[in-house]
Amino acid sequence: MGTDFRSDTVTRPTDAMRDAMMTAAVGDDVYGEDPTVNQLEAVTAEMLGKEAGLFMPSGTMANQVAILTHTERGDEVFIHRDNHAYYYEGGAAAMWGGVTWNLLEGIEGTPTPEILRKAIRPKNIHHPNPRLLCLENTHNRAGGAAIRLDRLVPLIDEARSYGLGVHLDGARLFNAAIAFGISGRDLAQPVDSVSICLSKGLGAPVGSVLLGSRPFIDRARIFRKWLGGGMRQAGIIAAAGLYALTNNVQRLEEDHGRARLMAHALSEMGYQVMLPAVPTNMVMLDFPVAVATHAVDHLAQNQVLVGTMGPQRVRLVTHLDIDDEGVTHALRVFRDLSEHIHA
Numbered sequence: 365m366g367t368d369f370r371s372d373t374v375t376r377p378t379d380a381m382r383d384a385m386m387t388a389a390v391g392d393d394v395y396g397e398d399p400t401v402n403q404l405e406a407v408t409a410e411m412l413g414k415e416a417g418l419f420m421p422s423g424t425m426a427n428q429v430a431i432l433t434h435t436e437r438g439d440e441v442f443i444h445r446d447n448h449a450y451y452y453e454g455g456a457a458a459m460w461g462g463v464t465w466n467l468l469e470g471i472e473g474t475p476t477p478e479i480l481r482k483a484i485r486p487k488n489i490h491h492p493n494p495r496l497l498c499l500e501n502t503h504n505r506a507g508g509a510a511i512r513l514d515r516l517v518p519l520i521d522e523a524r525s526y527g528l529g530v531h532l533d534g535a536r537l538f539n540a541a542i543a544f545g546i547s548g549r550d551l552a553q554p555v556d557s558v559s560i561c562l563s564k565g566l567g568a569p570v571g572s573v574l575l576g577s578r579p580f581i582d583r584a585r586i587f588r589k590w591l592g593g594g595m596r597q598a599g600i601i602a603a604a605g606l607y608a609l610t611n612n613v614q615r616l617e618e619d620h621g622r623a624r625l626m627a628h629a630l631s632e633m634g635y636q637v638m639l640p641a642v643p644t645n646m647v648m649l650d651f652p653v654a655v656a657t658h659a660v661d662h663l664a665q666n667q668v669l670v671g672t673m674g675p676q677r678v679r680l681v682t683h684l685d686i687d688d689e690g691v692t693h694a695l696r697v698f699r700d701l702s703e704h705i706h707a
């Protein structure tokens with residue numbers, strides 16, 4: 365414990381969170397009778413300024429159900445090529461929803477309005493029906509970049525001018541909110557649907573919530589059931605989510621502080637650190653291809669676990685289970701590694 369930087373998904377529930385889970389009131393959520401799930405859905409809807417919420421087993425299912433709910437088979441979905449819903453979800457939206465992806469470019473995983481405009485084709489018998497724009501904030505493959513509203517709003521306005529719906533993958537939305545010092549509600553305001561993850565920086569063991577209008581969530585509930593996501597006494601895990609939302613949002617700033625400190629120290633050691641304009645809880649390092657695997661192995665042998673993003677890029681994520689001691693240890697091992705590399 366203390367030095368697992370592979371992801372903020374690796375956190376384990378604390379004793380206080382486990383207590384909340386143990387004492388949760390439960391019922392059968394497929395009948396809509398789990399009071400803790402109902403409370404979690406209501407609390408998140410209120411926090412994000414949407415009419416209704418739907419508890420989900422994972423962020424992946426939340427994204428997939430959102431896409432299914434927004435679209436009909438064949439519809440065109442505009443998405444940056446680095447977004448999780450396209451890059452890391454196994455082609456699920458094409459598999460279950462039969463959607464047509466239209467992959468966009470753009471800095472920090474975020475297309476400009478012009479990029480979207482060029483991708484839109486006129487309604488015509490030859491073209492799929494343009495239906496949905498998917499966004500991500502913070503942006504994972506862009507190094508945990510928090511994306512400012514003034515970049516998103518003109519893009520969303522552009523999407524609306526073509527009648528597109530807008531879904532936001534907000535797996536780490538609260539990281540963005542904390543980085544900007546604004547509310548999750550502000551960041552979610554311009555979109556139709558948003559998904560948030562409880563099991564990343566917020567530290568719950570399982571769960572995400574999809575939010576949107578009441579008719580949207582009523583339809584999403586059907587798709588969730590079809591995909592096998594109708595859970596029964598899910599209040600046991602929803603309780604962890606409620607605990608996380610109450611206790612672990614503000615402290616994300618600590619994770620950001622540790623990531624900032626590491627990025628600074630690693631760049632001083634001569635590592636190539638990728639720095640987004642507004643960073644959050646991730647640090648990305650680029651290595652020459654020939655060195656990357658050796659670096660990851662050396663770190664692991666010294667109890668510093670890191671993730672990879674392609675053959676050159678290493679990702680470190682700070683989270684609830686990384687303390688100052690873990691950071692100091694990791695920096696010591698990185699210093700040793702830099703001497704190895706340059707020897």
Ligand code: TLP
Nearest residue numbers: 371373422423424425448452504533535
């Ligand atoms: N991301 C995981 C991996 O899948 C890459 C991670 O370790 O970062 N949206 C975003 C932006 C995500 O980063 C993730 C998980 C998801 C959705 C999916 O969430 P889960 O793992 O709950 O299905």
